[in-house]
Ligand SMILES: Nc1ncnc2c1ncn2[C@@H]1O[C@H](COP(=O)(O)OP(=O)(O)OP(=O)(O)O)[C@@H](O)[C@H]1O
């Protein structure tokens with residue numbers, strides 16, 4: 662059975678948030694093959710909050726995220742920016758939630774990088790000039806400004822990941838839901854992603870195994886294990902509880918001192 666962490670408590674949300682921007686209540690979900698991936702998950706994220714979602718492989722992080730723009734639908738209630746996730750609200754919800762999938766190949770489907778990043782703004786009916794400007798800005802935000810005419814499916818994994826992030830930035834979303842955005846990035850790209858996420862004044866839920874990223878960027882973290890939320894609290898508090906981290910397959914990397922032969 663998953664362990665519920667009792668000490669961390671629930672974090673006070675910033676005073677800017679009267680109403681949660683992301684609200685999940687008693688969500689349970691089983692895949693069509695019968696595998697139950699989420700058990701009674703509840704969480705609420707206020708406007709402008711930056712929250713990390715962590716937990717071991719198979720914990721249910723991606724499954725939860727796919728519910729946040731209606732790609733999966735389980736039992737329970739979900740609301741985004743005050744809108745219940747229901748079929749009639751999905752177009753509006755998808756324009757507000759920028760979702761980056763764990764696998765960039767699920768996100769990139771156009772011939773060129775430009776087309777992929779332009780897809781959202783074009784779909785929203787922006788004029789050509791604005792689409793070009795949005796694509797240029799989003800690609801430079803992820804350090805891929807020179808890649809507009811490259812073929813998306815020929816990029817390296819880290820480059821694909823960066824373009825996948827640009828495909829949502831070009832939509833100017835209110836909420837970012839990023840599934841392991843730093844996986845596969847080189848140190849420089851990872852650093853500029855951290856700086857970008859720090860500067861963007863958006864509500865964020867970001868799943869990651871990169872605990873240093875969590876420590877650096879997210880005051881609050883939600884821990885999932887075996888389909889349940891096992892803790893939701895202050896990162897600084899939770900990261901000090903080595904027993905708790907160990908129980909859920911998490912650990913802070915130990916800094917190495919030099920290299921010995
Ligand atoms: N399409 C599917 N059909 C059946 N089971 C699935 C499917 N996708 C995921 N699962 C199962 O659901 C559980 C949760 O998977 P999920 O991908 O949400 O985990 P995760 O926390 O994102 O893991 P990771 O850290 O590896 O990305 C796992 O046991 C997984 O095997």
Ligand SMILES: [Mg+2]
Nearest residue numbers: 722723763840
């Ligand atoms: Mg995942």
